[in-house]
Amino acid sequence: MEAIPVSASLVIIGNEVLSGRTKDANLAYLGAQLAEMGIRMMEVRIVPDIEDRIIEAVKALSARYTYVFTTGGIGPTHDDITAACIAKAFDVRLIRHPEAMRVLAAHYAASGAEFNDARKKMAEVPEGAVLVDNPVSKAPGFRIANVYVFAGIPRVMQAMFESIRHELTKGAPIESRTVSCRLGEGTLAAGLGAVQQRYADIDIGSYPYFVAGGFGVSLVLRGTDTDRLQQAADEVRALIRDLGGEPLEGEPQRDAPQPAA
């Protein structure tokens, strides 16, 4: 199968992530899930709850990548402005989606909570948007053009992703191989660069680490052609042996990371 380049990007919306108080957990999930589907995460922007910043990020990434995912800012409170910003980014009206109203009305009728104006805000989407099902807490996400708008709470975001993953165009699955060793990066660099030059289709990254027994480096190879990936990994193993090291498969237990250049 021919490899189709399918790319993704992510806009993480929220002052709490920017301030460092809340750690984002959605990139790790999305990055891994998409890689399995052959979709490469190419850029992430974390922006505050400010209209201009959200609109700018969504427009820039929507024009550049196959998909944009956004997380955060779709709840009932004043700081939840994502849907309104996406409507402005696409220059369409914000409307109350009839199906979202129906789902939410039934949900609050069952729970006994009042279906007030704040909660009705969660039914607002840009005109023309398609709802994304939220099996966890009912309030839906949506898609407009190539932009998927998800909740920020990881469990809900993951459920929303699961409900749309079948829609996504797949690329050739991106596989990886990790070879570690106890050599310094500066010792490996020249030979590693030469391997990278011979395998332009394989992405080779070098990541130093520190373990109780000393320092080392993990070499991560990524690509869509299993044979080429295996060949490149074999060359990296041979390089390590040539330099007097011992290639270790996978990634060792890490301690406090420390450079070993």
Add this chain to the structure above:
Amino acid sequence: MEAIPVSASLVIIGNEVLSGRTKDANLAYLGAQLAEMGIRMMEVRIVPDIEDRIIEAVKALSARYTYVFTTGGIGPTHDDITAACIAKAFDVRLIRHPEAMRVLAAHYAASGAEFNDARKKMAEVPEGAVLVDNPVSKAPGFRIANVYVFAGIPRVMQAMFESIRHELTKGAPIESRTVSCRLGEGTLAAGLGAVQQRYADIDIGSYPYFVAGGFGVSLVLRGTDTDRLQQAADEVRALIRDLGGEPLEGEPQRDAPQPAA
């Protein structure tokens, strides 16, 4: 003291962070440290090890915010291209910095490792850049204009930040108050929005959570005026009581987060 608006941004460089395999730990550190100094983190971009993407992000953020910090991509291997990209972003030559050469030569002489070309790459900086000391592993970071270039490894990044923090222009310290309760966001939203309207200088965020005993929401207030912050927090507490809830100070132990709209 008059509040000076001082802003910051961060460019996280690295395929490994984008793929979700490596979790960034630098935003959490920088966001918290800068907030204490009254410097607000306004935007983060995570970009791959691709020249155009790095250059674009650095130029965009350098023009917009008081400071740009970058993390990652300053080691000796082929995938470490940050210094070269920053030189291109500022349209200056990449040079071997004499003091960086001296520090690294002494370091490798002492360790017995060869000071080879790959390791000499770690002395390369854009012409006109000022070195940033690296007490952990010697290879320096640098600053050019309003851009600080740091290592990606958290321990090294933090040491680099410590060595330059005295240079940064401080703003009025940003304080926060957190009030939690067991009410749903949809119940609080109207009253909370009204408090936000009365306190335009206070940033009020609403973050739902799920604990073993049920759901709840943390309301985080941020601002530079302690009195106003206290008044706004008191109004939020009063709102919670008016709605039949009980204001809890700080943030409760969290379980798997779940929305409570």
